[in-house]
Every structure is written in C-alpha cells, then in structure tokens.
Amino acid sequence: MSSLAAVTASNLRKDLRLEWRSKDAVNAMLFFALLVVVIFSFAFDPTAEESRQIAGGLVWVAFLFAAIVALNQAWMRELRNQVLDAYRVSPAPANALFLGKALGNFLFICAVEALLMPLFVVFYNLRSVGPAWQLVPVFLLGTWALVVVGTFFAAISLHTRSREVMLPLILFPISIPALLGMVEATTMVLTGIETPAFWISLLVVYDVVFTTVCLLLFETVLHAE
Amino acid sequence: MKFRILAVITFLLLSYALYQGMWAAPREATMGEIQRIFYYHVPSAWTSFLCFFANFIASVVYLARRNLKADAFAVSTAEVGVVFCTVVLVTGPLWARPVWGIWWTWDARLTTTLVLWLIYVSYLILRRYSTGQATPTLAAALAIFGFIDVPIVYMSIRWWRTQHPQPVIAGGQGSGLDPRMWQAVLWNWAAFMAFAALLIWVRYRLERARQELDEAHALRAVGQAEGSFTR
Secondary structure: OHHHHHHHHHHHHHHHHHHHHHOHHHHHHHHHHHHHHHHHHHHHOOOHHHHHHHHHHHHHHHHHHHHHHHHHHHOHHHHHHHHHHHHHHOOOOHHHHHHHHHHHHHHHHHHHHHHHHHHHHHHOOOOOOOOHHHHHHHHHHHHHHHHHHHHHHHHHHOOEOOHHHHHHHHHHHHHHHHHHHHHHHHHHHHHOOOOOHHHHHHHHHHHHHHHHHHHHHHHHHHOOO | OHHHHHHHHHHHHHHHHHHHHHHHOOOEOOOEHHHHHHHHHHHHHHHHHHHHHHHHHHHHHHHHHOOHHHHHHHHHHHHHHHHHHHHHHHHHHHHHHHHHOOOOOOOHHHHHHHHHHHHHHHHHHHHHHEOHHHHHHHHHHHHHHHHHHHHHHHHHHHHHHHOOOOOOOOOOOHHHOOHHHHHHHHHHHHHHHHHHHHHHHHHHHHHHHHHHHHHHHHHHHHHHHHHHHHO
C-alpha cells in the first residue's frame, strides 16, 4: 500500500513538474475554453436571466471540450522514449501510474476552471440565486467524474488509429449521466429553485463506481498488447 | 446441419409470428391498426437488451480466460444488439407520431434506449478503429464500462424527466393487454430471438474465420522470419 502511495506521489510530482515547466496542457485548455465561452455568447446572446438558466450547460460543455484537449495529451508524453513500455516491465503497481495521471489531470482541469469561472461570471453577468458555495462540491465531483473515466479511455485510445478523434467518441456516451448531473446541479444552484442533493449524490455514486472499475481494469489495459 | 435446422425454425417462427401480429391479435380499440407495430417494437427491445447482456458476459469471460471465442461472441452479440436497438428506435417514432402527435420525446425510457444505442455504437467504433492484438481486451473493458453505466443512466434520466409531465403510454403494458395480444407479443419475441440467434451464429462464424486467418498470417510471418534467420 505504501509503495502504491509512494509511486503515485512520484508520478504525480513528475507530471506536475513537467506541466509547470512546459504549461502545455493548461495553456491549450485555457485558450480553448475561452474561445468556447466567446463563441457561445455569439451563438446564444443571452440576457442575465436566460444566462442563469443555461449557464450550467454552457460552463460544462466548455470544460468538457477543454478537458478532452488535456486528456488527449496526457499519455502522449509517456509514449516518447518508450516510457510506457519501461513502465510495463517495471515492478511498480499499474494503478499508481493511473492514479498519478488522473490526479494530475484533475489538478490541471481544476486550475483551468478556477481561472475561467470569473470570466464566465463577467461575460454572462452571472449571479447565483442559491448558495454559491454548493458549486464547489459539484465542480470537484464533476471534474473527477470526467477525469477518471477520461484518463482511462485516453489510455484505451492510445491503441487506436486517429486516437485524438477516438477519445470523445468513447468518452461522451459513457459520461452522459455524469454530465447530466453536473449541468442539473449547477443550474439548480444558480437558479436557486431546488436543492441539488439528488444530483450531487448521483455524482458521488458515479465517481465511486467508475473509480473502482478503472482501478480494477487499468492493469489489464496497460498490458494489452 | 444444425445451422440449417435453426434457419428453418426461424423462418417458420417468423411466418407464424407475422400471422399472429397482423391477423390473430385483435384490433386495438383506440389506436387501431397502428398499434400492431407494438408486436415488433417490444420484442426487438427485449432481444436487443438480451444481446447486450450476452455481450457483457462474453466480455467478462474474455478478460478472465483470454479466449478468442468469447471475443468473437462479444462482437457478434454487440452488432446484432445494435441492429435490434435501431429497430426499436425507428419503430418507436413511427408509432408515436400518429398516437402522441410527436416523433420523439425525452422521456426516461426513450432517452435511456437512445443512450444505450450510443454506448454500443461507440463500442463498435472502438473495435473498428483499434489496431493490433489489443483490440479484444480494450473492447471488453469498454463493454464493462458501458454495461455498468446503463443503470446509472436510467436512474439519472428518470429523475431528470419525472420533474416534467410525461406522455401516457396508451393501450400499452402489463395487465391491460388482451391475452391474444400477449400471445402475439410472445410469438414475435420467440421469432425475433431465433432470428437474432441465427444472425449471431453467422456473424460468429465470420469472426472466427477472420481470427483464424489472422493467426495463420502471423504464424506464416514468424515461419518466414525464422527461415530467413537460419538461412
């Protein structure tokens, strides 16, 4: 167990250091999500009241697309210089690699969300009617839901032709309930009409179930040849 | 030989089920003849769900045993399941337009079936785009994700939609059904199951032949490499 934690931590440290020096994923995601925000405001041109109704959907679609950009990059690094092959033959636990990668992506995407949320608020004149602190668990749970399955499926799509196209094609159908949960919970907090309790518990269930499945199956996928 | 027997049984069942659905079952009081699409819609849905269930079992067996036969069975059931699920999604709107007045509504069952279809189409796309020996393993992993996702999808969409009024499924289910209608449904289900089994059989044999061909190619390549090495 301690070796799992240690290897996970060193994987995570490596990913964070690489990202800190290159800022590849975060820059690409930031600019991409910014473009989506701008294009959506042209496409829908909402008033303040309307934007409160649709903001949940807009925010999450923007972050979903941005997350795809980062997730597609995530494993590419490991292909250079056959790092992944080296990992396969090493005795380090496979799940440590997966957890390190998923936690790294989670931190990158959370950082992008934290940087872009103020921009959303400004551009769409958002004011939350419900208690805004409830958005914090919704965003943490929702981002983990996207990242954990996304990191796993990005590892699957490494073995396919045109892998960058492949990831959204397999990730979106599976993520539909999580996406529904994030969008509905965010909208409910913003409009303050109902409590998002059901949707938050749905996200918890989704996160727990799929984190477990990912950890059970990752070693198989890593060694698939 | 067994295959021919199954083909003949399927043909007979389909003919008899057609008679049951089109003539033997009584005319529905309010909807009229359009209701007869029910005898194709519902059995197709049950058949496709069973195909997806079989796909899940085959995927688990493949991951446990690494048996290529299980993989061939998984791909066959997924393809046939998608075909029947498509039938469900096409016959549904055909019926809904005259009866509900709309082609489509984002009701729990409709939406869940659509998401189910999307999940298994993405499974087939992964298989098509995936390269090399890893395909069966990756596909099996995705199949497990998809199957586990279905109850979560159903739960979420039910909650999403129970907030809104739903169209009443008229003249439909359970105890309201005339026994002769039940008979027509069950005969059609039997016929569709036999038809699905026939299709899966054909597809399975095709997939096995493809796997054996791949294996033979690989062996020949190895043999040639060894030959050139010793020479």
